[in-house]
Amino acid sequence: MSLRSFLLATAASAVAFPALADVNVYTTRQPELIQPVIDAFTTQTGIMVNLAFVEEGIVERLVAEGDRSPADLVMTVDIANLSQIVDAGVIQPVESEVLEAAVPAELRSADGRWFALTTRARIVYASKERVADGEVTTYEDLADPKWQGRICTRSGVHNYNLALLSAVIAHHGEEQAKAWAEGLKANLAKKPQGGDRDQVQSIWQGECDIALGNTYYMGQMLEDPEQQDWANSVRIVFPTFEGGGTHVNVSGIAMTNAAPNREEALELMEFLVSPEAQAIYAEENNEYPVRADAELSDLVASWGPFTPDTLDLTELAGHRAAALRIMEEVNFDG
Structure with missing residues (x-):
């Protein structure tokens, strides 16, 4: 696909992105892996969330959409992917005492551009x-x-x-x-x-x-x-x-520069590091929560303790x- 064709296709997809939710999330993770914790957030807050699965080209899509992007948040796995998104200049820093208290310093960027959710x-x-x-x-x-x-x-x-x-x-x-x-x-x-x-x-x-x-x-x-x-x-x-x-490696979240629903997006970010959400998200994906006080699933706990690097x-x-x-x-x- 030529660059021009890619940009046109991306622009079209941005227009087609359903603007029915209060928060729009681009995710490289299968939506069914995330939906249970999103449902818990909506039940608690009344805020609707739209998950858009972007299997490939998420960075290119965000760059092409620029300030017109409907995406508020990006959820992905692997520190390399998070760093690539940050390096593309499409992510804004987030200041939140809730996020900083819940996520250890080594599991978030020093400038608040990404935060780990699970390890x-x-x-x-x-x-x-x-x-x-x-x-x-x-x-x-x-x-x-x-x-x-x-x-x-x-x-x-x-x-x-x-x-x-x-x-x-x-x-x-x-x-x-x-x-x-x-x-x-x-x-x-x-x-x-x-x-x-x-x-x-x-x-x-x-x-x-x-x-x-x-x-x-x-x-x-x-x-x-x-x-x-x-x-x-x-x-x-x-x-x-x-x-x-x-x-250890991580799954993580970041807020886009465009973020048309910034306040609601921040509320979702903070919910995702709550003990309740951490337990749900980690159990659904057989991963470890980033919060030290969040419960492990029975299966993950059965693997025994370890000391993360x-x-x-x-x-x-x-x-x-x-x-x-x-x-x-x-x-x-x-």
Whole structure:
């Protein structure tokens, strides 16, 4: 599609966006994952919310719409996506004592341009049959030759793995991060392909013994009758960085520059970090709330406690370009 065609299509979609709600939200997350907490907000406040699923091109859409955008808020996952939206200049800072009190400093931007709503850990799925308790301890350990031919993972250039490698860079520098990526690649049982759940299937099939994945995929597998055997064949292990904690990423929210319904949008943002909303949102997505006093779902609690890494997520986003370069230099997916 040419730039002109894209801009015309975007403008048309902006006009077609239903202006029936009090707050309009662009989301890269499937609306059904968010709807329960939105329904709770509407019930409590009477404010109607319209969720528009924008699977791809959300930044380009916001840039093209500019001040005409009907979107008040943007909800997305991964710090790289949040940073990209901020860097595009389409987000305004938000000052809110409620948000600042609820969301830890390392899980929001210092200038108030984005706030995390939930977190997910990048963990190891380990075979219950072939991996002993305590055999996996650190991320650094995954590059040890003892794991040769025993690890599965999705593409090294996927955002989830780039964020993890960005954390390795933050902890150890680019030179050691490249050595780690090379060691991890040398330990792969097969060429990276598929998603995180596919790696667990490979463990179940005996193709590998451990795999990198996000925590919430365990919940998704257990909800799918065809994937329950995969889930039951592994346990969740929370590796840590040497001198650090377990790598986490976020889902988050930001207010657009246009925000035609700014007051109502801010009310929604503040509701989403309330204990009630945090419990609903985290349970629906098998994620962790950002509020320390919000309840975990029974399933998430069953995975056990862990210590999140306290690296500033904005710093991790700043290392993404270097992480991508390293993955390409070592030909991780080759």
